[in-house]
Amino acid sequence: MPAILRLSLVLTTFFLSACRPPDTVEVVDSREPFRDDREPAEATEYQRFAENTTQTMFQWTKPQDWRGVKASQFREINFAFGPSSEGECYLTVLAGSGSGVAENFNRWRAQFGMEPMKEGEVAALPTETFLGRMVPALDISGSYNPGSMSPGGSVPKAEWRLVGVIMEAPGAVITVKMTGPKALIEAEQENLDAFLASVVPAPNLR
């Protein structure tokens, strides 16, 4: 065998044998902490992978039958449920006054073609416990038209139901809105209650 070929074979064998790191590796690389490095805070799984600031502010438990859905601008914590995911539930934080409780309830009612509530009617609404406070809850049914801005467009949905709560917090309005076919919402009412009860403020990441 020519010498050049022998040399090539030896070199190839040597370098191929050194290609893959072993199954256990001792970590030797290190650096000093940066000058202004602060220790990280403990965070929940949801906070670590939060898609938006709202998801860093709360902890919650997702009902088992529900499916997490990618957040969007006004669906900051977003779920779907039902056989073909036709049921929706999402939490939204509207910064500032967020138009207030009555205006938001009336916007939801308008999606069902209902008149705005009269003065005093909001105060008379049933309440749910949410974030440690009793907050007004709306439960309406009918033909639902979420508007052209919503996923699914402005096609009206017959026999639909909406259950939701709105809480006025300092500097923000927090809403939780669940919609879907009437029968499905009926079956998911307990899951909604469990979800509302599970939402608590999360430790500050800063």
Next chain:
Amino acid sequence: MNAEPTTPSSPSAQVRVRGPLDRILAVLSSFHIACVCFALVLILTFVGTIYQKETLFGLYDCQRYYFESWIVPRVAWPLGIPLPGMALVFAVMFVNILAGGVLRIRKSKRTIGVVISHLSILGFFIAGAVSLWTKTEGHLQVNEKSENSIVQSAMDWVIEVRELKSADGQAPQDNSVRFIKDKFYRDCVGDRTRDFTSSVWPFTLTVGGYVRNAQIVPADDPDLGSKAPRDGAFAILALSVKATNEENIGGARVEVKDKSGNRVVSGLSTALERAPIVFETGGKRFSVSMTRERWEVPFSVFLDDFRAEYYPGTRKARAYESDIKVRHSNGNESNHLISMNNPLRDSGYVAYQTSFDDKAPPGEEKYSVFTVVKNRSDQWPLYSLIACTLGLVIHFVYKLYLFLNRNARRQEPQAAKAL
């Protein structure tokens, strides 16, 4: 270039094969090896350039696969043909030139220029090797009217492990941040895992399910495959790998086991996570996170002002520059202007103006980006080039002298005859 005896007039012609060492040197300095190496350099350069455009590899991968590797990985074999990497080819060329152009060549005043030139070419190889193995390069992004000293790699991900204050507020015993470079877990895809240990850790860290371009999605996302790495309520969705490596976001599944092998914590980690995994074991608290490789330079850069000039009617920058203050920990402060061909050189680092907030309207750019490089062999190619030039000048001047001398000797008898 090499000292294979060729013609009787060759400077090395008088070299004779004597013992085993000479035989080995004769093989190592062979012209055949040199020719094969040159051919491979041509092929690798051609393939490495063409594949940047015609495949999904992109610049970063082509550089890694063809120009920085010992053996071209199988995924990058052109037409299924295995190839050595440029590092191996250059290593062989180095030995070839060293054996032929420096060791075997006859040393005399006739060959001094040639030896200098060969040595200087070895200088190029050494500069390349030092750069390949020790150069650090990253981006320093500075907002206007603020300062930064942390450089972030645009390419490489690391898993950082840091000891934190204990639950009762005691300072960590190990102040260093330990990190695992992605070359150690890049192959941990699918079911393959690798354990990482350290003498200062009371645990073993297992990394698996590495995904080069990862997106964290809920574990019940319908787009997930059955083998997608999952943990708790989340999973890693593998996105298609982008040709521009800076756009890929690495992700992996990590698991911490104590010394007895009991699971302490597990979780997914990606470079876009908002907070690390924090856990306690062996009476100590630690954090684990995936992040871009980062390091701190011994000075901070304060961005006073950023200016960009655009081609008329376009958003394409014609030139851009930054007025900066360089602040050292001893309180020294100096003003500099960094522009496209005018870098900052400080403490062994070179900072080039490379990018800026190009999404903002002209005049409202909010940040400037500098590429910060530390390369010990930065100037070595220049020195090698000067030495090479000097060697060739010596050689050619000597040859000219011999030529003129010979001509003069030939003309002397003719002149005598004429007299």
